[in-house]
Amino acid sequence: MSLREKVEDILQKIRPSLQADGGNVELVDVIEKDGVVKVRLTGACRGCAFSQMTLRMGIERILKENIPEVKQVEAV
Secondary structure, X not given: OOHHHHHHHHHHHXXXXXXXXXXXXXXXXXXXXXXXXXXXXXXXXXXXXXXXXXXXXXXXXXXXXHOOOOOEEEEO
Protein backbone atom coordinates (compact mmCIF):
# COMPACT_ATOMS: atom_id res chain seq x y z
CA MET A 1 0.00 0.00 0.00
CA SER A 2 1.40 3.38 -0.99
CA LEU A 3 1.74 6.28 1.45
CA ARG A 4 -1.06 8.09 -0.40
CA GLU A 5 -3.36 5.07 0.03
CA LYS A 6 -2.53 4.85 3.75
CA VAL A 7 -3.27 8.56 4.22
CA GLU A 8 -6.56 8.32 2.31
CA ASP A 9 -7.55 5.32 4.43
CA ILE A 10 -7.01 7.25 7.68
CA LEU A 11 -8.77 10.35 6.30
CA GLN A 12 -11.80 8.17 5.54
CA LYS A 13 -11.94 7.33 9.25
CA ILE A 14 -11.63 11.00 10.27
CA ARG A 15 -14.24 12.34 7.81
CA PRO A 16 -17.42 11.33 9.72
CA SER A 17 -16.52 13.54 12.69
CA LEU A 18 -15.76 16.49 10.40
CA GLN A 19 -18.92 15.90 8.38
CA ALA A 20 -20.97 15.84 11.59
CA ASP A 21 -20.02 19.51 12.01
CA GLY A 22 -20.65 20.36 8.34
CA GLY A 23 -17.03 20.16 7.20
CA ASN A 24 -14.73 17.78 5.38
CA VAL A 25 -11.11 17.20 4.43
CA GLU A 26 -9.77 16.61 0.93
CA LEU A 27 -6.38 15.05 0.18
CA VAL A 28 -4.51 17.33 -2.23
CA ASP A 29 -1.01 15.84 -2.38
CA VAL A 30 1.44 13.53 -0.64
CA ILE A 31 5.17 14.27 -0.94
CA GLU A 32 6.56 10.88 0.05
CA LYS A 33 10.24 11.82 0.22
CA ASP A 34 9.52 14.60 2.74
CA GLY A 35 6.62 12.93 4.58
CA VAL A 36 4.41 15.95 3.85
CA VAL A 37 0.66 15.57 3.40
CA LYS A 38 -1.29 18.47 1.87
CA VAL A 39 -4.98 18.71 2.61
CA ARG A 40 -7.80 21.15 2.00
CA LEU A 41 -10.42 21.72 4.68
CA THR A 42 -13.83 22.26 3.09
CA GLY A 43 -17.37 23.09 4.10
CA ALA A 44 -17.80 24.52 7.58
CA CYS A 45 -14.14 23.68 8.39
CA ARG A 46 -12.92 26.09 5.73
CA GLY A 47 -13.81 29.28 7.56
CA CYS A 48 -13.92 27.95 11.09
CA ALA A 49 -11.84 29.69 13.75
CA PHE A 50 -10.79 26.27 15.03
CA SER A 51 -9.60 24.96 11.63
CA GLN A 52 -5.90 25.18 12.54
CA MET A 53 -6.55 23.31 15.77
CA THR A 54 -8.51 20.68 13.84
CA LEU A 55 -5.62 20.39 11.41
CA ARG A 56 -2.82 20.13 14.02
CA MET A 57 -4.43 18.46 17.02
CA GLY A 58 -6.79 16.28 15.01
CA ILE A 59 -5.80 15.40 11.47
CA GLU A 60 -2.00 15.75 11.80
CA ARG A 61 -1.85 13.95 15.16
CA ILE A 62 -3.97 11.02 13.96
CA LEU A 63 -2.00 10.66 10.70
CA LYS A 64 1.35 10.73 12.53
CA GLU A 65 0.15 8.18 15.10
CA ASN A 66 -1.01 5.77 12.41
CA ILE A 67 1.57 6.40 9.68
CA PRO A 68 5.14 6.98 10.97
CA GLU A 69 6.26 8.21 7.52
CA VAL A 70 4.06 11.32 7.87
CA LYS A 71 6.13 14.18 9.27
CA GLN A 72 3.89 17.18 8.59
CA VAL A 73 0.39 18.09 7.42
CA GLU A 74 -0.18 21.35 5.57
CA ALA A 75 -3.43 23.09 4.65
CA VAL A 76 -3.59 24.45 1.11
